Amino acid sequence: MTAVVSRGTREVRVVEVPVTGSPRRGPLTRLVAALGNGAVQVGLALVALFWLMPVFGLLVASLRDERANSAGGWWTVFTKPAELTLGNYADLAGNTTIWRSFLNTVLIAVPSTVLVVVISALAAYALAWIDFPGRDWLTVVVVGLLVMPIQVALIPVAKLFGALGLFGTITGVVLFHVAFGLPFAVFLLRNFFTGIPVNLVEAARMDGATEWVVFKRVVLPIAKPALASLTIFQFLWVWNDLLVALVFADQDSAPITVALRAQLRQFGANIDLLSTGAFLSMAVPLAVFLAFQKYFVQGVLAGSTK
Numbered sequence: 001m002t003a004v005v006s007r008g009t010r011e012v013r014v015v016e017v018p019v020t021g022s023p024r025r026g027p028l029t030r031l032v033a034a035l036g037n038g039a040v041q042v043g044l045a046l047v048a049l050f051w052l053m054p055v056f057g058l059l060v061a062s063l064r065d066e067r068a069n070s071a072g073g074w075w076t077v078f079t080k081p082a083e084l085t086l087g088n089y090a091d092l093a094g095n096t097t098i099w100r101s102f103l104n105t106v107l108i109a110v111p112s113t114v115l116v117v118v119i120s121a122l123a124a125y126a127l128a129w130i131d132f133p134g135r136d137w138l139t140v141v142v143v144g145l146l147v148m149p150i151q152v153a154l155i156p157v158a159k160l161f162g163a164l165g166l167f168g169t170i171t172g173v174v175l176f177h178v179a180f181g182l183p184f185a186v187f188l189l190r191n192f193f194t195g196i197p198v199n200l201v202e203a204a205r206m207d208g209a210t211e212w213v214v215f216k217r218v219v220l221p222i223a224k225p226a227l228a229s230l231t232i233f234q235f236l237w238v239w240n241d242l243l244v245a246l247v248f249a250d251q252d253s254a255p256i257t258v259a260l261r262a263q264l265r266q267f268g269a270n271i272d273l274l275s276t277g278a279f280l281s282m283a284v285p286l287a288v289f290l291a292f293q294k295y296f297v298q299g300v301l302a303g304s305t306k
Contacts, residue, residue, distance in 0.1 A: 055282070061275035062088055069271045088276040098277050100252075101259030105281070107170050108245075108255055109238040112177040116234050117227060119178070120185030125215050127186070128193035129201055139190070145183035153180070154247050161248065168250035176248055177238050185230055192226040193219060228292040236285050256281045 060074040068076075068083040077083055092098055126132070127139050157176060158167060166172035196219060204214045220227075242257040249258060260277045263270055 058275055058279050058282075060084075061271060062279045064088075064272070066270075066272040069275075088272050092273065092276045092280065095273075097259055098256065098263075098280075101254055101256040102281070104170060104249075104253055105239060105255035105257075106284075108173050108177070109235055111174050112181065112238045113231055113235045115174070115178045116181040116185050117231055120182055120189050120230070121220070121223070121227065122215070123182070123186045124189035124193050125211075125219055127190045129214070129219075130211060142183050142186050142190075146187060148183075150180055150243065154243075158247060167248060168253060170249070170253045173245060173248045173253065173255075176244055177241070181234050181237070185234065188230055189223065189226055192223055196222055232289055232292050235288055239281070239285050 057074045060077050061069055063084045063086070064074070064077065065083070065085060065087060068080075127135060127142070161167040161172045161175075166175065200218055200222075201214055204218050209217070239255075240257065241255070242261070245255045245258045246261075249255065254262075256277065260274055260281070263273050263277070
């Protein structure tokens with residue numbers, strides 16, 4: 001509808017535009033809106049249960065004896081709860097081979113993780129914030145090392161360790177993990193360090209702070225999420241490694257992955273011992289992940305809101 005209003009020699013046209021209501025939503029749209037976040041939470045809970053099912057099955061298998069595991073799957077425990085027993089863990093407590101290999105795994109995983117995190121943090125800071133000749137080319141070399149597969153270096157490094165007397169020792173396994181863990185660690189931390197505001201670093205330098213002080217007081221507190229994520233990834237990679245340990249570790253320095261593989265019987269799967277040892281070895285990485293979970297999530301989401 002249009003109305004004309006006269007004001008002296010001027011005419012002002014007033015146009016009335018009808019206001020329509022919001023479009024009608026279909027039944028499916030109304031159902032999704034009614035469920036809201038509840039449907040998302042239910043879906044995530046189902047996905048989590050699906051992914052945790054193998055872990056639960058491993059736990060149940062570790063609580064059943066060899067006869068019960070051979071007779072049926074772990075899900076039969078719901079109808080036969082009397083099959084659950086702690087006998088497997090009692091037998092594992094007296095297995096010196098498993099416990100020695102568990103200690104070897106700690107002696108391999110902890111130094112490999114600490115050295116990679118410390119060295120890569122220093123190198124990444126230098127590549128990100130210190131201007132020196134050849135910095136860009138060195139960064140390209142680090143990126144190029146990411147595509148080198150571990151299998152290519154097994155024989156050359158084995159010959160080198162044999163000549164140095166490191167073959168078959170825990171030190172040799174640690175050095176191999178550190179060498180092949182550094183390229184990815186440096187690449188990851190460098191990308192994170194370059195995202196730090198320039199004003200923070202320059203302000204610290206103008207106040208007379210040395211590079212070490214800038215790294216310690218400015219960069220490291222901001223980089224806690226990235227460092228926690230790297231710590232989790234490196235620890236899990238080393239803890240669950242089998243290939244490198246099979247090549248470079250002997251019987252006395254073998255980690256738990258090699259020890260569990262050696263426990264296979266000739267005519268059976270030995271599931272009672274394997275499931276118990278596997279669940280024990282899985283408990284440590286799980287504890288590490290839960291301890292760094294807060295920083296891990298922050299590190300994964302870092303930069304997503306920029």
